[in-house]
Amino acid sequence: MTCALCANESKHWPTHHPADIEFPDLDGRPSQRELLLHHRLHSCPSCGYCAQDLSVAHPSADAVVHSEAYRVLTGGLGRTFAVRQYLRRVMLTDAAEDREEAVVSRLRAAWVLEAGDKTKAARHYLSEAADLMLATPPPAHWEPSGDVDWKGWRGLQRVDVLRRANRHDEALREVARVREVRTSALVERLLSFEEAAIAREDTEPRGVREGLGIGPRLGNKEPRDPLLAYLFAYYRPRLTQMERRALFLEAYDTDAGPRWATDHPQVLALLAEGKEGLARHLERRLLAEHPDTVVINRCPKCGALARTPNARQCRACPHTWRETSP
Ligand SMILES: [Zn+2]
Numbered sequence: 001m002t003c004a005l006c007a008n009e010s011k012h013w014p015t016h017h018p019a020d021i022e023f024p025d026l027d028g029r030p031s032q033r034e035l036l037l038h039h040r041l042h043s044c045p046s047c048g049y050c051a052q053d054l055s056v057a058h059p060s061a062d063a064v065v066h067s068e069a070y071r072v073l074t075g076g077l078g079r080t081f082a083v084r085q086y087l088r089r090v091m092l093t094d095a096a097e098d099r100e101e102a103v104v105s106r107l108r109a110a111w112v113l114e115a116g117d118k119t120k121a122a123r124h125y126l127s128e129a130a131d132l133m134l135a136t137p138p139p140a141h142w143e144p145s146g147d148v149d150w151k152g153w154r155g156l157q158r159v160d161v162l163r164r165a166n167r168h169d170e171a172l173r174e175v176a177r178v179r180e181v182r183t184s185a186l187v188e189r190l191l192s193f194e195e196a197a198i199a200r201e202d203t204e205p206r207g208v209r210e211g212l213g214i215g216p217r218l219g220n221k222e223p224r225d226p227l228l229a230y231l232f233a234y235y236r237p238r239l240t241q242m243e244r245r246a247l248f249l250e251a252y253d254t255d256a257g258p259r260w261a262t263d264h265p266q267v268l269a270l271l272a273e274g275k276e277g278l279a280r281h282l283e284r285r286l287l288a289e290h291p292d293t294v295v296i297n298r299c300p301k302c303g304a305l306a307r308t309p310n311a312r313q314c315r316a317c318p319h320t321w322r323e324t325s326p
């Protein structure tokens, strides 16, 4: 990689995108794995410039990198390399006068400080991020992704950053403001979770999964339904994005009973008869659309689903069978 400031060539590991995205924390902190892989900063070993992409720099970066304050951060002070990098990034984004980036760099600095048990310093950066967020009127559309399930997410993130910065009154005011916008059912549920956390003066990091009450999970495990697991294992590329979503969707409890964690009409329709109904639908659709390649391999004797499309042995009964078609 060529440094945009000093043209020094340095080698850096490529940044990978994680295959499956885990829910973030409510303050926007991505999962550990994503943070390490996707949001990693690189430092130029020659001039000390740091960015996700060293080959790009704002015109103001040169002066920052050569400033006393920036260079002081390169020395000791008991800070880890990662912390120094993120604090330098804060200086660079401030000089570039990019408010959005200034918020992001402060949040990242806070997460890295927190990972090193520097809670007080982390809170300082959370509070600064909150100030910047409050100084920016929320964009009309509110969302970075436009996903109907996360309508109101950015407002929710502000609430959480304020809560974590120990600014509880302002956090509650933001809850009310976010509610004025129509939010998704998921975000509404998470706002209620925030209210409860604020009421008990909780400043700990809290995750989306915890807020929804659906317990921890890492990555996309196999679907629980055996037919869904089989279809996912062997015919994954033939599934639509909405079908994959439905496959892994979980439910959370509400006063009115369990509710699928989505507002997507298409996904809800796929799950109208639960995961088993989804499995039946997918079997019908795949067999109808790909009769030559899709095999739902069932025991001819007892009808149990075999382990693989090529298996010739039943896992439910002692029956074995020979190839029936070429
Ligand atoms: Zn450089």
Ligand SMILES: [Zn+2]
Residues within 6 Å of the ligand: 299, 300, 301, 302, 303, 304, 314, 315, 316, 317, 318, 319
């Ligand atoms: Zn059998």
